[in-house]
Amino acid sequence: MQLQTFTRNARGRDFAIGDLHGCREQLVTRLAEAGFDTGCDRLFSVGDLIDRGPDSLGCLQLVFEPWFFAIRGNHEQMMLNAFDRASPLALPLWYMNGGQWMLEHDQADVEACARAALARMPYAIEVDVGGKRVGLVHAEVPAHDWHSLQHPLSEARLAQLLWARERITRRDRSPIAHIDLVLVGHTIVPAITRLGNTLFIDTGAFSSRGRLTLLEIQSWL
Numbered sequence: 001m002q003l004q005t006f007t008r009n010a011r012g013r014d015f016a017i018g019d020l021h022g023c024r025e026q027l028v029t030r031l032a033e034a035g036f037d038t039g040c041d042r043l044f045s046v047g048d049l050i051d052r053g054p055d056s057l058g059c060l061q062l063v064f065e066p067w068f069f070a071i072r073g074n075h076e077q078m079m080l081n082a083f084d085r086a087s088p089l090a091l092p093l094w095y096m097n098g099g100q101w102m103l104e105h106d107q108a109d110v111e112a113c114a115r116a117a118l119a120r121m122p123y124a125i126e127v128d129v130g131g132k133r134v135g136l137v138h139a140e141v142p143a144h145d146w147h148s149l150q151h152p153l154s155e156a157r158l159a160q161l162l163w164a165r166e167r168i169t170r171r172d173r174s175p176i177a178h179i180d181l182v183l184v185g186h187t188i189v190p191a192i193t194r195l196g197n198t199l200f201i202d203t204g205a206f207s208s209r210g211r212l213t214l215l216e217i218q219s220w221l
Contacts, residue, residue: 001122003149006069008128012040016136018201018213019073019185020045022053022101024062026205030214038067044125044217046185047073047138051098052206057105063117072121073138073185074162075099080118083111123161124149129217132180139186140164141198146179162186168193168200181221 015036020027036043049063049070050056062068078097081090091099102110125136126146135146142148142157153161166172168187173196176182185202192213193200199220204210 002153003124003126004122006125006127009042012037012042014042014044014127014129014217016044016046016183016201016215016217018046018203019048019205020059020212021048021051021206022056022059023205023212024055024058026212030212034214034216041067043068044127044136045070046136046183046201047071048075048185050079051075051101056101057110057113060113060117063120069125070121071125071136071138072118072123072162076118076121077162079114083114123158129221132221134217135179135182137161137182137184139184140167141176141182144174145177147177167195167198171195
């Protein structure tokens with residue numbers, strides 16, 4: 001699935017988290033601090049649930065919770081490429097970037113869980129929050145236009161969604177068209193960083209100097 005849309009949450013609040021990277025205990029703590037209610041609140045993730053932190057499998061399994069929704073990050077794509085044997089280097093590349101946690105589990109079980117999880121993880125999410133349209137992608141919106149996601153994307157455009165860092169590198173403040181707010185991860189920032197109508201929210205949860213960002217989306221609109 002390329003783009004998944006969500007209607008307004010009439011019962012509770014909508015939250016978003018930065019790149020989780022296996023830090024499930026940290027997520028539990030942050031949700032408790034926010035008084036998150038799994039019965040009515042929703043949590044949206046900008047991807048990279050796995051690798052580098054202590055509980056990648058546990059974080060991947062979050063997508064089966066009815067209150068948790070995640071897009072695909074480049075680390076999930078590396079994992080899929082490794083399982084698909086996309087190239088001779090796919091598995092070593094994933095291991096080099098944190099995928100060695102798989103060796104602690106049964107590979108067949110991990111692969112089955114991963115494929116089921118990825119089937120629930122689109123490349124982009126759009127949420128109605130208080131009448132405003134909020135988008136989530138992992139890295140960058142192609143062509144600086146949210147409408148580009150409503151059409152089939154080329155491999156190059158999909159790669160931009162997962163890997164690009166041009167906007168943050170250039171400190172580009174030009175707005176993403178046809179969307180009110182965009183939340184992205186992928187590039188670690190010391191604190192939530194706004195460039196135009198884009199928020200960078202990966203604050204390095206797995207790092208000794210970082211912390212998982214959890215934000216209530218409404219408060220940033």
